[in-house]
Amino acid sequence: MSGVYFDAVLLGIIEAATEFLPVSSTGHLLLAGHFLNFEGPQGRVFEVAIQLGAILAICVLYFQRLWHVLVTLPSDPVSRHFVTTILLAFLPAAVIGAAFHGVIKAYLFSPWVVCWALILGGFAILAIERFRPEPSIRSIDEVRPKTAVAIGFLQCLAMIPGVSRSGATILGALCLGVERKQAAEFSFFLAIPTMFGAVAFDLYKNRGSLTFDDGALIGVGFVTTFVVALVVVRWLVGFISRHGFGLFAWYRIILGGLGLAALATFG
Secondary structure, eight states, X not given: OOXXXXXXXXHHHHHXXXXXXXXXXXXXXXXXXXXXXXOOTTTHHHHHHTHHHHHHHHHHHTXXXXXXXXXXXXXXXXXXXXXXXXXXXXXXXXXXXXXXXXXXXXXXXXXXXXXXXXXXXXXXXXXXXXXXXXXOBOSGGGOOHHHHHHHHHHHGGGGSTTSOHHXXXXXXXXXXXXXXXXXXXXXXXXXXXXXXXXXXXXXXXXXXXXXXXXXXXXXXXXXHHHHHHHXXXXXXXXXXXXXXXXXXXXXXXXXXXXXXXXXXXXX
């Protein structure tokens, strides 16, 4: 396997292992790409596009739930409520992301930003785990529209690389009274329109500069991400139900500190 394809597999594994954890997959990919000197298809386009593999894993793992919603949508108020809350949570990121896409890519996609965001986010997780309210929402069907919109605005914090989309949505939902397991699953479902939209937007913006070789690299990363994400998502739901998020907080703090030291030493 040539070096660039090995890097694509490695980045696919990193994406799958971190996408649904509150540790920032984008931050990990930026740091890994920086230190690997990965120059794939427009670099960041690759990092966004392989996220489709993670989304496909969610669609496979929750196929029965998603299919039930689809076929009963016209007649079942519970299914309509599910779709409505997901779309309401998606809208803030869709609007703000489209409006500030260029600024975000130009000024925030930096390994220095990632490291500081990892550290600050780690301390935020520790605080939320200690002071969050008792859960009052124990099913996704109980999430109210205003709660969905609030989670959607919190998701926008993840436009800063290193914050973590799943971390912002899961921990934001915990602060709004959603039970751990349901907060994680709501974040998974919200990822479907959010990440599809981000991938489509980035590919459209860079459509003139992608080549066939770029497509091959994306394919390798996509398949790797899909396979690994199948395992990670199953594990995560059980783990956080039993242990919470403290381990991820300390991981973020340590990784961010090591990243700052490496950047100061090697650039």
